[in-house]
Structure formats: structure tokens, C-alpha cells
Amino acid sequence: MKRFIATLLLFTFTPSLFAADVITVKGSDTMVILAQRWAELYMKKNPNVTIQVTGGGSGTGISALINGTTDICNASRPMKPGEKQKLKHRFSSLGVEIKTAKDGIALYVHEKNPVKELTVQQIKDIYTGKITNWKQVGGSDARIILYSRENNSGTYVYFKENVLDDEDYAPSCQNMPGTAALVNAVSKDPNGIGYGGAAYAKGIRDVAVKADEGAPAMMPTAENVKSGQYPITRFLYMYVKSKPTGAMKEYIDWILSEEGQSIVTKVGYFPLR
Amino acid sequence: MRVQFRILTCAIFFALPLFSQEETADTAAVSIEEQLEQQRLHNESVNEILLDMKSYIDLARKLKFSGYMQTQYQSSNGLGNTAFPIGNFAGGAFPTSNVGSRFQVRRGRFKVQYENDLTFSQYVMQFDITQNGLGIKDAYINIKDPWVKSWNMRMGVFDRPFGFEVAYSSNFRETPERSRMSQTLFPGERELGAMIEFAPEVGDWTNYNLKLGVFNGVLPTANENDNSKDIIGRAGFIVPFEETNAAFDAGVSVYRGSVRNTSKFIHTFNADQKQFIVDSAVTNVGLTYDRNYFGIDAQIIFDVPHLGGASVRGEYNFGSQPGAAGTNTFYNPSAANTPLYQREFYGFYVSLLQNIGTKHQLVLRYDVLDPNTEIEGSEIGAAGKSTTIGDIAFSTIGAGYIYHLDDNVKFVFYYEMVKNETVAQSVASTSTLAPYKSDVKDDVFTFRIQYRFPF
Secondary structure, eight states, X not given: OHHHHHXXXXXXXXXXHTOOOEEEEEEOSTTHHXXXXXXXXXXXXXXXXXXXXXXXXXXXXXXXXXXXXXXXXXXXXXXXXXXXXXXXXXXXXXXXXXXXXXXXXXXXXXXXXXXXXXXXXXHHHHHTTSOOBGGGGTSOSXXXXXXXXXXXXXXXXXXXXXXXXXXXXXXXXXXXXXXXXXXXXXXXOTTEEEEEEGGGOOSSEEEEEESSTTSOOBOOOHHHHHHTOSSSEEEEEEEESSSOOHHHHHHHHHHHSHHHHHHHHHHTOXXXX | OHHHHHXXXXXXXXXXXXXXXXXXXXHHHHHHHHHHHHHHHHHHHHHHHHHHHHHXXXXXXXXXXXXXXXXXXXXXXXXXXXXXXXXXXXXXXXXXXXXXXXXXXXXXXXXXXXXXXXXXXXXXXXXXXXXXXXXXXEEEEEEEOTTTSOEEEEEEEXXXXXXXXXXXXXXXXXXXXXXXXXXXXXXXXXXXXXXXXXXXSXXXXXXXXXXXXXXXXXXXXXXXXXXXXXEEEEEEXXXXXXXXXXXXXXXXXXXXXXXXXXXXXXXXXXXXXXXXXXXXXXXGTTOEEEEEEEEEEEEEEEEETTTEEEEEEEEEEEEEEEEOSSOOSOOOTTSTTOOEEEEEEEEEEEEEEEEETTTEEEEEEEEEEESOTTSOGGGTTOTTSOOOGGGOOXXXXXXXXXXXXXXXXXXXXXXXXXXEOOOOTTSOTTSTTGGGGSOOSOOEEEEEEEEEEOO
């Protein structure tokens, strides 16, 4: 029995003694550019720390956190109760949520699209298939081509729950693997509409969004998102299994510092303060 | 004339390439248009192929395959024999031919799941393939309400909604087997029936859950043999403490059911006389007897700095159990002429789990089952009292280490020390109770490898 316990202790603690400061980060595609910038700058300042950043979507990142293949999960939506339950089963933890930045979900259309603004209700009706022609929202007589994200995307889930009120996307909606692919598709499609992080809006045009018919139309600018006046605003999160310690704590503290938050602005998102 | 001819010749000479260039430009223009048209047609055909492929991808997203296999080596400090079983609650009794070690495919699960997210319906079929053959574990249809998305209705074969451990997947569980209490009360964990579940994903009620079901009450793969159904339910809640990454999770469970007796012999225990009273009226055959359990379960999870998440988990159940002579396990009404023994029981377990980083886990568990609370060990076996092995209480201390090689593979090292109540020393050496005059040698060491896919 003593030998058995000694073997257990040897197996348990030996690998921990030689652990290097390597931090893996996986998850939200919306956050991948931001996470890469954070990692690059931090590694430059702290050469003894290696940070590996990959995307794949919030759902993929959360799965990686649950199965122990990432230290930090980036997510553009909060974890669901079912996901917390799985994390609890595997690691006896509900996960530590860290808000890292704010984001406005921008509605993208082709540069030549005459529609300049939409209400949240109109956006919902477009994406659930109740409005199918641009003429119904003041545009030209053309069928609306819907672009969305895959269902492992946090942006997909957030948009479904908060804009579509948990109704289903129209079956004609084309799911794109990442925000960059979605932006690319809309930029080539005069009748297309898509959504995603404000930081990605290159080669396309943002539509101003009104909370309701009587509300002012707001663009997803820094002031509007930070003040909460832009109607489709969310937090960008990091999740870790346990209260961060050591190198991971230092890295997360730096992200929340003034220096880390300045990167948020440079990438096109909005700092917490 | 000659000059005119020369001029004309020169003009033609210089003009020819011009005509030729114009013709080349026209040809090129036509060629680009053709190429564009060809490209357009090509794109359209690619689109058609992609649309066709999309239907398969959509299907692949809805159809999910998963599974896990647990292979193990076990060794006991005793030898399997007919006098007492070794390993009954550690993966099945060791062979009785003086065998003290064995290899096993303990579980070989393969799960097929199809989810239609438009109608919120789910098909689930799970098989168990081991050296003993093929068995069905889960076979049910689940339908989620499409309005508030908080209610589920399930029908088929699935886990009984009682306590925590019964429904806690062997895939995740840190100990090789469930506690003796759970295995005794809920063999196979599953049952045929229907259930509603309240488990909201959003809103103010996300920290509450309720499961309530109606079941045959005849074991998972047996046919119903009476009209009385068993009602099983659990109501639970979780209180998260986000600041400290801790949570308190608890629930209460109820089992209200009955069993159809297959023999005329009904044994009820008289606590004053410390013996079973036998009723052998012929009319007893076919009568139903109560199976009532009550339980509470609780779990605290918390962070241990620099180590990782930890949990303390416990469950306490008590009630009335119709069993057989030699065992207080779930009475099997599909077996003919089995005398029924009605006993009051209690049981509990407490386990402590500590994660160390992402790859290591240490686990400690203490569990107790007293199948007959109305008699002490030293009173069991007294002459003329009809007490049996099925009245002996057991306690088990288990300790283990789990190493997660990657997200597919884990190694489990687990040692459990089983202690039984010692029976009356007056028991004859020929009695089946004789080995229990002292603690029998039935400790078991398990080395298990588990492979699961996907996670």
C-alpha cells in the first residue's frame, strides 16, 4: 500500500515541477485578432512566457476548456448552464468568467446597398425569414441574401438569443466558417447582409441600428458601444477553469490593465472602462 | 504609277499588321468573354456541388457518434469462491474457482444520437459491448418544448432520476464503480418509462431543476408484469459563488413504487424479536409490496489555489426495500418463486475529489450500506431468526489516482478496502454466514484504461 501511495505521489507531482510558462488560448473567432495582438505584445515584454492563440469559435474554445486542452477560452458569449455542468463534472469548477472588452455586433451590407438603417425588429424579421426583399425595408427590389456564422460561433449564439429572441435562423441563411469569410461574401454580394464584430468591417458598410422605430439610428462606434446606446452590444469574455495563478494570472491582469485595454481599442473593439 | 504602286504596297505592308492586331484584339476579347462565361458556369456548378454537399454536412451535424471503452485489470487480496463473492460491487463477482485477478472489458459504450434542432427532438441509442456480449443501455426519444425551451419530455430506457450518482456518467466518474448503495438500489441505473424535466438554459430559473418520471419498475430490460407503476423524481438547485469560483449543489429525491411478489413466502422483519416473520399464504403470490426510497444529495465545489478544483460530494438514502434472501438488491419480479424479504435500509457515501492541474486527480470515497437497519451484525445468524447474508452491512473505503493522458485517454488506479459487519460467532461453520464471522478478504485493486471519443 505504501508503495502504491508513493507511486501515486510520484506520478502526480513530478510533471508539475517541470511545467513551463506556456499558456494556450482557444476560442472565439471574433476575438482571435485581439487575442493575437495581446499575446504578441505580452510575449515581447515577457520572453519567458509563450502564448499560443487559436480560433475555432466560442463553442470550440469552451469544449477545449472542458476537455483540458486549453488554459484560456475566449468566448463572445457567456457559457451555457450545460457547458458549466460539463466543466463541473470534469474539473469540479463552474469556470471563472473574466470580461475583457466590449463589442458591438455590426450589421454589414454591400457598399452599394442603399439601405442605411434598420430597426432591431427588422433585423430579426430579416434573419428569421419574415422579410425577404430589400424593398420591404426601403431598399431596391431584390431578394435579401442572408449570411450568418456557424453554430459553434459565440456571435451566432448571441445574435440568435438577443436579436432573434431565440427564434431560428431562416433556412436560406448561408453559414460561413468565420467572420472574415462572411465579410468577404457580403463584399461581393450587392444583396447580401451579414453580422459580426465591428473590428471586421473592411470593404463593406455598417448599417445604423435603431432599438425601435422611434429611437435614433446608431452606428457601432466606440462612444455608442461604450455608452450602451448602440442596441446590439455585448461583452467579450475569457474563461479559465480555476482562479488564475502564476503566469496566467499575470497575463490576465495585464490584459485588464490600461496597456492591455489600449490594444482593445487599436483592434477595433471597446475597452471596459 | 510606279510611285503610286510603291505607296500602295507600303500602305498595304504597314496596314496588314494593323488589321491583324485588330483581329487579334477581337479574338482576345471574345476569348476573355468565353473564359468569363466558362468561369461563371464553373462557379455555378461548384455552387450546385456545394449545395449538395451542404445537405450531407447538415446531416452530419445532426448525427453524432460517441463512445468510450474501459478495459481493466483487477486483483483482490482474496480468492473468488462460492462462500462469498469478491468484486460484486467492483465490476462483477470474481470467478468462484479460486481466482484472484482478472482482465475485463468493463464497459464498451457506443452511442448514436440524432438531433433535429428545428423540431427540438432527439433520438438516442446506446449500446454496451463487452466480453459478455451486446447489451442496450439507453434507448429513448427526447422532445424539448419549442416555446420556452425549458421542458423536456423523454420516453424509453434511460437513467432513473434519483440522486446524483445514478445519472452521473461512468465516462466522467472518478471511481471505477458507483457506491454499493447505488448499485444495490438501482442496478443498471436505467429503467423503462417516461419523464418530464425542467431545466431552463436562460432566465431566472437556471439554477433550479426538476425531474419527474413514471417507470415500469421491473429493471431496464424486463417486461412489465403488473399495472402498478413506480414514480421517481428529484428536485435540485445550485447556488454559485462566482467571486470564489465555488458552488453548492443539492437535491432531494423520492421513489414511490411497488413490486409484484412471485412467491407465496413473504418475510417481514420484526425489530423486537430480531427475526423475519414468514407469511406463506398462497394468496400472497401476485400481491404488491412497497418500494419506497427517500434521498438527499449535496455537493460543494471549490478552488484550491495552485492545485485546481475540488469537490466534496455526498448522498444519503433510506427507505423500504423488497429484496431476496441472500441479497437486498432490487427484487426481480420476472424471476419465478423468489421469496420476498422486506427490509428497512439506509446507505450513504461521501467522496472527496481534488484536481491537480489539468491531468491529475486524486479521489477518496467512503460508502456504507446497511440493508437491514433493525439488526446489528452480531445478531445476524442467531438460530431460528431467518437472517441471511442479505442483512449484513458493508462499508468501503476507496482511494485512487487518475491520470488524463489527453482528452481521449485516462488511467485509473483505485484501491478499495471492503469491510463487512461480523455476524454472531455462534454461527455454524457449515452456514453460508460462516465466512462473515470475521472480515472477509475482498479488497480489490483496479487498474483501468479508458478511451473516449469524441470528448
